[in-house]
Amino acid sequence: MKINWFKYSSPQTFYPLAEKMIPWFAWLAAILAVAGLYISFVMAPTDFQQGEAYRIIFVHVPAAWMSMVIYIVMAAWAGLGLALNARLSAMMAQALAPTGAIFTLLALVTGSLWGKPMWGAWWVWDARLTSELILLFLYLGFIALQSSIDDPRRADRAGALLALVGVVNVPIIYFSVKWWNTLHQGSSINMGAAPKMAATMLLGMLLMALAFWMYTVAVALMRVRCIMLERERSADWVKALSLGAKS
């Protein structure tokens, strides 16, 4: 069977399609989250070193994973949009960025909230923490660039280029920060302090990560619909749609 991709990649057809997809992902996210939370708070045993504080891991690690994954996915969409001149891809990239930034922020904040009881400090200039902070800056730059260019086509392409440059730079940043830290002096605090993970803990983390994944898809779809409405304001399908919609 031959699928007409072009048809689905036009905003007009994707808009209602996304509407149908959103509840599925939202419910999946909710179910996975409930399961994950059950495991993380009820099933997972107390950690003998860190006490109950370690339960932060169930949001912290999934959030940190998502922050990195979303950046790569975003850059991939952006690159695709640039290469194929596909509007929908560029819109997906734009829709993913804020969610990625939020997860990055969450990883930072929950990490800090974990660090305080464990290390006695809210923040240390550790390599991993620093590179996560820089990742946040990269997200913010992308968002700021797109929001300050009025012409959407130009915004798409400029943003895509920036995302690609950023992706090239991410490994460089990661390693530079790593070397920066170790070349100076051994960090007095070791991130690997967490003990060998029990299977239940791993399961909990995986479930939470999957829940975040599904949530990301749902939210990105919601945002992409908003972007379509805003951009194609004067297109006939949006006019018809808005006149048909209640309230």
Added chain:
Amino acid sequence: MLMVQGLACLRGDRLLFKNVGFELNAGGLMYVLGENGSGKSSLLRILCGLLKPEEGGVFWNGKPIDLDTDIYQADLTYIGHLNGLKDDLTALENLQISARLAGNQVDDAVALNSLAAIGVARCANLPVGVLSQGQKRRVALARLWLTRSQLWILDEPFAALDTASVDVLAARLGEHMSNGGMTIITTHQEVTIHAQSTQTLRLSA
């Protein structure tokens, strides 16, 4: 030969024009007319490859211009709304630099001659910043006496020129066409230019 097929141009969320197509052969002149904001400049920029059309294509000697860009650009001279002159350089320096950038090596005497042709020889050694609007425009247009490219795309070249210079420029354009060149031009003024064939494209806002 320049061939244009089914061009559409979107600016912001406004469709300026669509389905614009034409052919231009050696010795041909084409006027692009229309009101302010109707998309004339945008069309010329598409023809130069500066702007990507929403739909359609531009072909030079049968090849899409975004494939053999360098060959096309060597055959092209474009003078837009902006003069592309540096205020801090003299007229002569500006002219030489832009000619050499376009691939024409020129010495002082030749460059001076072309400035003289359009009547700004006396400004040759003045920084362009102190020239008047019309004089600046003429320094930019002096490139047309140096270039050897076949296709000229000129965006309102007569604006800000006095009548004497308009005639000089029109004569130069006629000469170009009689040598087998092609010109695409926008203008709000009535100017007679001699060409083997003349066509008009009218854009409506």
Added chain:
Amino acid sequence: MLMVQGLACLRGDRLLFKNVGFELNAGGLMYVLGENGSGKSSLLRILCGLLKPEEGGVFWNGKPIDLDTDIYQADLTYIGHLNGLKDDLTALENLQISARLAGNQVDDAVALNSLAAIGVARCANLPVGVLSQGQKRRVALARLWLTRSQLWILDEPFAALDTASVDVLAARLGEHMSNGGMTIITTHQEVTIHAQSTQTLRLSA
């Protein structure tokens, strides 16, 4: 009464005009005409007190305008080349803010009425950024239905307006003059405005 004596204006190192003088009485309309760059806008800015003249003075009811500035400015409405609108605010918000800044407290209904008067009521709750050039201009001009000042200084108010709006605006100007107001206006178009007395000032470049 506005009295102007021996004005001269220097821009860069060019003397745009000198020895410009006139009187404008209640009910009087004055056209300022001239080519592009002849100094019309500069003259209007001098009359508003935005630009200091090289020589000469402007007097309102016998007093120099740079002495009793606040009184003069309360009697003045100026709409220049720029609309003074914020793209991110709605038409209604823009209108209310500029009216209140000029000292006229207005409620929603009154502001809406004046937008309706010039035919942009439907745009009232749209951010000005999405409006077309002509619609923006009309939102700026809607202030003329709210202000109670006596002297209006308008720089090319008819530019970018369609014919229907031109008539509406001309009628409003006529009404203003019949109420004893004064208007100074520049325009490149032929528009009939009724006034008790009409004079013309022609600047040459």
Added chain:
Amino acid sequence: MQWASWSAFFNMGGYAFYVWVSFGLTLLCVVWEVLALRKRSAQALRLSRLLAQE
């Protein structure tokens, strides 16, 4: 089951603040993002309706 009582659960072995703020903030972000998006889409629809009625 890890917890002797609800209060032990809420106390989180003395780390209540850190744990609950972490999870709470995450929840807050999620809720805020969803609400903000719904508002944005309603606003976009309203604006395009205003434009369509022109």
Added chain:
Amino acid sequence: MNDAWLIILKRDLLLAFRRRSDVATTLFFFLIVSSLFPLGVGPEVAVLSSIAPGVLWVAALLAGMISLNRLFAADFTDGSLEQMLIAPQPLALLVLAKILAHWLVCGLPVVLLAPLIGLQYALPNDALLVLVWSLLLGTPTLSLIGAIGAALTLGVRGSGLLVALLVLPLYIPVLIFGAGAVAASQHGMSAQAHLSLLAACSLLSLVLAPLATAAALRISVE
């Protein structure tokens, strides 16, 4: 009707609210610049906390300076500034309203974010408190003095760099007293003297800067 300054204040705040992402950039700039130093200086806690007052204050200075071009530039290009100039209101008052709005939008967030960054520099709690106080007293001066520079460079070529050259030297007293206050409290001394001096600077510039800015605006709009 003398609430004209309130109208301007409200308008500018509304505009900032409608363009939240624009506003955020100042904050991010502060965040990024102050995060650059540990990367340059190294992660040792002792060094970082000893340079924290100076670094944070320099970052605040730079953020304040770089946000200046937003103060009048938009009003200048869209013509609102002309309208303000010919409004039957004292221009200095309107200018003060604009500066206040600018401070609320660009200065205050920096004040509020600073303790968070102070934490990253391992500043002790009471020094954090003094940091907030010093910024609270000092950043208004930055906005006030900066407004003069912004008004003078309106519409001038290369104004970004020019405003830096004009304004940074004038910021130096604020920097000295501000960083001094935090350092004093870090060393267990009273920050009172420094804070009073900061307040004095603020008051002085509150009186003089709006007048100077108004005069500069009249010149720039010609």
Added chain:
Amino acid sequence: MNDAWLIILKRDLLLAFRRRSDVATTLFFFLIVSSLFPLGVGPEVAVLSSIAPGVLWVAALLAGMISLNRLFAADFTDGSLEQMLIAPQPLALLVLAKILAHWLVCGLPVVLLAPLIGLQYALPNDALLVLVWSLLLGTPTLSLIGAIGAALTLGVRGSGLLVALLVLPLYIPVLIFGAGAVAASQHGMSAQAHLSLLAACSLLSLVLAPLATAAALRISVE
């Protein structure tokens, strides 16, 4: 005729020469920013010399960033950029020439001035040498990466601040290796590793940045 890039290089240098005062501002900015720190941090020699590598490098970063708006802005407004885009020459090559000119005019002077300021921070002689080397290897990367940001923000509202947001995070590796090199030599270690990494960054950006910048320019000029 493939000397087009030479024409651009010569033209830009000539222009910089005709406008010497404009050029000096970058240098002044570097000077002012790096002199602000002793005012904020206090005059103790030990502290100053330990933070010197980081501070000088951060100042160089900021100076590099703030001078970026001069890279393409003038060409964009006067139309020379269009002419460069339609010249029958590889755009990336012309862009490279512009970046080289920019570095010679804005980067090199900073490199030459830095040891003088390093002296004020009581850096030892060999650290000064490493400072110059690290800047020499690192500042070209700043110009190269910065060019992408400058091209992306051409003609964009609020581009001054935006370019900072885009470019500073990408500068971080250069900062780390550059400051690291100086700090290493300060502590009596070899700076070789850091300098090689800096050189590697330079080479990588030399290959990629002109291409990315050329693409960005095509987007911005539309």
